[in-house]
Amino acid sequence: MLIKAAPHCRRPAVRRPEGQSRRRRRYNRDVNDVALPVGAAPVGVGVFDLTPDALKEVLSGWNEPAYRADQILAWVYRRDADDYDAMSNLPGPLRAKLGASLPIYRSQVLARRVAADGTTKLLLGWPDGATSECVCIPDSDRRTACVSTQVGCPVGCLFCASGLDGLQRQLSCGEIVEQAMRVRQVCGDARLSNVVFMGLGEPLHNYHATVAAVRTLNAAWGVGIGARKITVSTVGLPKAIRQLAEEGLQIKLAVSLHAPNDELRRQIIPWAEAIDIASLVEAARVYFEKTTREVTLEYVLLGGLNDAPQHARELAQVAKGMRSNVNLIRYNPVESLPFQRPDAAAAERFMAILRAEGVNTHLRRSRGIDVDAACGQLRRRSATMGAVVSRRSG
Ligand code: SAH
Numbered sequence: 557m558l559i560k561a562a563p564h565c566r567r568p569a570v571r572r573p574e575g576q577s578r579r580r581r582r583y584n585r586d587v588n589d590v591a592l593p594v595g596a597a598p599v600g601v602g603v604f605d606l607t608p609d610a611l612k613e614v615l616s617g618w619n620e621p622a623y624r625a626d627q628i629l630a631w632v633y634r635r636d637a638d639d640y641d642a643m644s645n646l647p648g649p650l651r652a653k654l655g656a657s658l659p660i661y662r663s664q665v666l667a668r669r670v671a672a673d674g675t676t677k678l679l680l681g682w683p684d685g686a687t688s689e690c691v692c693i694p695d696s697d698r699r700t701a702c703v704s705t706q707v708g709c710p711v712g713c714l715f716c717a718s719g720l721d722g723l724q725r726q727l728s729c730g731e732i733v734e735q736a737m738r739v740r741q742v743c744g745d746a747r748l749s750n751v752v753f754m755g756l757g758e759p760l761h762n763y764h765a766t767v768a769a770v771r772t773l774n775a776a777w778g779v780g781i782g783a784r785k786i787t788v789s790t791v792g793l794p795k796a797i798r799q800l801a802e803e804g805l806q807i808k809l810a811v812s813l814h815a816p817n818d819e820l821r822r823q824i825i826p827w828a829e830a831i832d833i834a835s836l837v838e839a840a841r842v843y844f845e846k847t848t849r850e851v852t853l854e855y856v857l858l859g860g861l862n863d864a865p866q867h868a869r870e871l872a873q874v875a876k877g878m879r880s881n882v883n884l885i886r887y888n889p890v891e892s893l894p895f896q897r898p899d900a901a902a903a904e905r906f907m908a909i910l911r912a913e914g915v916n917t918h919l920r921r922s923r924g925i926d927v928d929a930a931c932g933q934l935r936r937r938s939a940t941m942g943a944v945v946s947r948r949s950g
């Protein structure tokens with residue numbers, strides 16, 4: 557039997573506005589502000605793609621009672637089962653049928669690197685040869701999974717390794733959830749407490765899979781992470797941010813700003829040509845109004861480019877235009893890119909200006925810098941070493 561992606565993972569049909577050509581429609585998406593290439597869809601479905609209702613539908617097609625779905629999901633999410641054979645309360649023939657048609661884990665761990673600070677980075681290989689990265693970041697008793705939402709990234713921010721080869725394909729809801737589960741496996745006895753969507757890719761350019769994955773990560777029947785412990789980071793698509801505000805989720809939103817004015821932002825982020833800071837501020841305001849969650853502005857400090865005192869003062873004005881706090885990140889060097897990592901004292905001075913302006917600001921520690929923790933770097937490095945079979949970068 558062919559198991560299709562659950563309805564919540566599928567994109568709703570987009571109606572073509574009058575007068576719009578067929579070719580143009582292919583590039584438009586219901587949640588995008590500008591015409592953006594959609595990207596290839598993932599192939600194949602596993603347990604992590606399915607809600608309890610979707611799994612019940614599959615089972616009812618096999619004349620199995622609905623309660624089997626709850627049993628299966630409890631094994632997978634509560635008891636970490638990675639094989640149907642372990643599910644001792646399921647009849648043997650059902651276990652065999654599930655094993656043949658609905659995989660649990662679909663990825664292989666191609667590489668695992670542990671940094672001196674305990675940060676562990678996994679490179680996962682998918683059945684079609686695509687690869688993605690996820691990271692386990694330990695911090696006292698907190699364990700954070702950083703997950704990717706796309707293979708590559710279509711945005712191409714100039715300082716980021718993820719976008720250097722463009723977008724290879726979208727990740728499915730199941731592939732995003734599976735990364736968090738793989739990270740949970742490396743947490744050992746500690747509980748996975750947080751998930752951040754800060755790996756490869758632009759989550760809001762893969763909107764429906766991202767939202768479906770958030771729901772599964774948050775659900776009591778799923779991974780069970782509190783919504784307030786889940787952060788979606790976006791380069792900033794105002795229409796998608798407004799839609800996210802309507803989803804009834806209490807997740808944190810981080811907007812990657814990286815420049816306090818449009819002129820500079822356009823030099824760093826190609827998509828900023830079509831999206832100005834004023835429209836991002838407006839969307840972030842709506843997000844706060846609907847969710848009461850303060851938005852975090854992320855700002856990568858690039859030495860000599862966006863880290864002057866004048867930039868800090870301008871950034872303070874933007875931040876004060878909405879309910880927001882600022883997260884400063886010193887650029888993590890990427891091989892072959894020309895940017896400079898400012899020293900800690902320069903970053904502290906930048907932060908002091910923001911704080912003096914009354915903006916709640918933090919300087920994020922760079923974690924696992926020795927395992928290529930900046931997104932996209934392990935994947936690229938492994939690909940160039942020939943360790944990974946990857947369609948585009950292998
Ligand atoms: N596409 C989304 C989420 C993934 S990137 C976004 O851009 O928000 C997650 C964060 O990592 C972003 O704030 C991004 O700017 C930052 N980042 C990417 N490359 C980096 C690098 N080399 N050094 C420091 N931060 C980096």
Ligand code: SF4
Nearest residue numbers: 709711712713716719
């Ligand atoms: Fe894509 Fe985010 Fe990297 Fe920009 S920073 S290229 S949006 S992953």
